[in-house]
Amino acid sequence: MPIPTEPIGSIPRPRYLLDALADFQAGRIDQRSLDASYDRAIAETVERFVEAGSPVIVDGEQSKPSFVGYPLQGLTALDPDGVVIPFADGHTRQLPRLSGGPFRYGVRAATYLNKAKTLTDRPVKQAVIAPSALSLLYPADGIDGYSRDAFIADLADEAEADIRACLDAGADSVQLDFTEGRLAIKLDPSKGVLRDFVALNNVVLDRFSDAERAKLGVHTCPGGDQDSVHSLDVDYAELLPELFRLHAGTFYVQLASEPDRARVLQLIAEHSTPRQRIFVGVTDPIDPRVETAEEVRDRVLEAARYIPPDRLGTCDDCGFSPFGDDTSTSRDTAFAKVAARVEGTRQASEQLGLS
Numbered sequence: 001m002p003i004p005t006e007p008i009g010s011i012p013r014p015r016y017l018l019d020a021l022a023d024f025q026a027g028r029i030d031q032r033s034l035d036a037s038y039d040r041a042i043a044e045t046v047e048r049f050v051e052a053g054s055p056v057i058v059d060g061e062q063s064k065p066s067f068v069g070y071p072l073q074g075l076t077a078l079d080p081d082g083v084v085i086p087f088a089d090g091h092t093r094q095l096p097r098l099s100g101g102p103f104r105y106g107v108r109a110a111t112y113l114n115k116a117k118t119l120t121d122r123p124v125k126q127a128v129i130a131p132s133a134l135s136l137l138y139p140a141d142g143i144d145g146y147s148r149d150a151f152i153a154d155l156a157d158e159a160e161a162d163i164r165a166c167l168d169a170g171a172d173s174v175q176l177d178f179t180e181g182r183l184a185i186k187l188d189p190s191k192g193v194l195r196d197f198v199a200l201n202n203v204v205l206d207r208f209s210d211a212e213r214a215k216l217g218v219h220t221c222p223g224g225d226q227d228s229v230h231s232l233d234v235d236y237a238e239l240l241p242e243l244f245r246l247h248a249g250t251f252y253v254q255l256a257s258e259p260d261r262a263r264v265l266q267l268i269a270e271h272s273t274p275r276q277r278i279f280v281g282v283t284d285p286i287d288p289r290v291e292t293a294e295e296v297r298d299r300v301l302e303a304a305r306y307i308p309p310d311r312l313g314t315c316d317d318c319g320f321s322p323f324g325d326d327t328s329t330s331r332d333t334a335f336a337k338v339a340a341r342v343e344g345t346r347q348a349s350e351q352l353g354l355s
Contacts (some may be wrong), residue, residue: 296344
């Protein structure tokens with residue numbers, strides 16, 4: 001069986017969709033017109049994944065405001081002054097702050113999955129936000145009449161329902177985006193926050209059967225956005241032992257942009273378990289240069305020296321545009337990297353005698 005390869009999630013939005021979003025926000029077009037642009041962008045994205053040879057499809061998050069923000073659409077108990085996430089180039093992203101309860105998702109990820117599944121016969125993967133990321137919405141000084149414990153209980157229920165709806169709708173797999181894992185160490189070097197994140201995510205993961213958890217994965221990266229990152233300077237050795245305590249069957253690990261891939265691969269070999277499949281990043285969405293298929297092949301072969309090929313998969317390091325307004329990478333570049341990943345993985349599989 002060849003080594004599997006999957007996208008992580010987002011693809012840059014086409015210019016016509018960005019223009020439609022601006023026109024909608026300015027009141028120049030209505031929701032129906034915006035939805036038509038969404039539908040066109042999703043259909044074109046799925047088609048381009050097929051053209052690139054991707055064996056697994058995602059919708060490119062064309063109609064998500066961001067990888068983290070989809071559950072918050074339509075919610076009113078939010079204030080804008082939440083946690084600020086600084087990036088290495090100086091720009092920031094800010095989460096909203098929850099101002100009241102009970103907490104409920106405004107949109108579930110299965111909404112996106114169901115749309116994509118009508119456009120292809122290939123397996124469709126769905127990304128969801130990890131509950132640990134949404135736990136950052138709760139303010140440090142609390143909310144009158146709505147305790148943190150009550151919020152966490154509601155959040156766990158909502159996250160479970162989000163994942164379960166995707167499985168019930170026929171997702172080939174469900175990927176929990178956990179980009180806050182490495183960031184947590186930056187926020188709290190004692191790793192207390194990271195351990196709390198892992199514990200919360202495990203509360204949700206443990207509600208699924210072994211067979212279901214085999215279809216659940218966790219993605220970690222240093223938070224790519226606008227050709228910058230928020231936590232690449234955090235040593236993977238601090239994260240990986242805790243990461244592999246998550247009760248998921250699959251892990252998608254950013255690797256292509258690491259300065260010492262062999263060291264990270266050794267850490268993965270030491271801390272992962274035989275039941276965990278590891279998808280390693282072989283293309284870097286932040287690097288404008290498109291990797292060749294041969295470079296990808298060599299990165300896969302390098303990984304296979306540390307991870308048994310029957311536990312190995314490949315992916316992109318991160319999504320190409322996790323926030324909807326990120327235009328730092330073109331769609332053509334993104335799909336060229338996807339095609340290189342697919343072909344390079346095929347070549348490595350052939351060389352390893354797995355095709």
